[in-house]
Amino acid sequence: MFTKVLVAEDYEIANQGIVKVLNEKIGIHNVHQAKYCDDAYLKFRKEYNDNAPFELLITDLSFRKDYKIQTRTSGIDLIKDIRKVDPDIKIIVYSQEDRPDRINMLFDKYSINGYVCKGQHAIKQLIQCVEGVFQGDEVYPPELTSNLQASDMVHLDDLDMILLEELANGFTKKEIRLKLIAQNITPNGESTIDKRVSKLFDNFKAKNTTHLVAIVKDLGLL
Incomplete structure (x- = not known):
């Protein structure tokens, strides 16, 4: 003990x-x-x-x-x-x-x-x-x-955290994609980023980017 x-x-x-x-x-x-x-x-x-x-x-x-x-x-x-x-x-x-x-x-x-x-x-x-x-x-x-069902729990990986941090800093999805490419971070496809951001909106029931950032900050994620 x-x-x-x-x-x-x-x-x-x-x-x-x-x-x-x-x-x-x-x-x-x-x-x-x-x-x-x-x-x-x-x-x-x-x-x-x-x-x-x-x-x-x-x-x-x-x-x-x-x-x-x-x-x-x-x-x-x-x-x-x-x-x-x-x-x-x-x-x-x-x-x-x-x-x-x-x-x-x-x-x-x-x-x-x-x-x-x-x-x-x-x-x-x-x-x-x-x-x-x-x-x-x-x-x-x-x-x-x-x-609680396991599906109700939100699990975020490194890419999710990068997307949240960049959205909080005011960058658009296009700008984030270019930054990922420049830093050799994958996946960085346009479709992948669109799907990931859409999933973040769904997971946190956010109405827009400002709402999403406010929610994750309140949760202590950023």
Whole structure:
């Protein structure tokens, strides 16, 4: 089982609740706490630089604003920066967010290992999630996996992300195609790009390019 865990959660009651579960239900006693993402990152870097890295990060996604200026204002910011330094650390998100696309994005884009939705069964699910992640599994929230068809989940590959980023930057499909050709990125056919963009519109139920960009930014994809 994990022996050293970092918990990033700004609500003290929730923070203490997670620590109690780790201590009493799972038997993990070396647990460090942080209420803000910058603080969590500093604690992570200190232990990493001292060759005593954390094995598991449990973090919320949303954090209240502090009177101090924060470099990292969300759990996603924290995850991104920690992943750059230590790609092997296991990460569990513990959040009220229950949108399937956003949860799936965290697994696909940021390589999180587990997700727990805060709620009535959160304690039981957190225990199962920590145990599953320790065994090497990807652990999705059961309330989603039991009721959600696989076809409802949006999976984006590298080309999809390039198209979304270029559309967000204001480029037309023709201009994007020329950029793909110049960078030797394939596939780059006109038909392929048209179909991919149309599929993105369908997947996110977007009315136009501006709407599509707004949706994916809200989901944290860009």
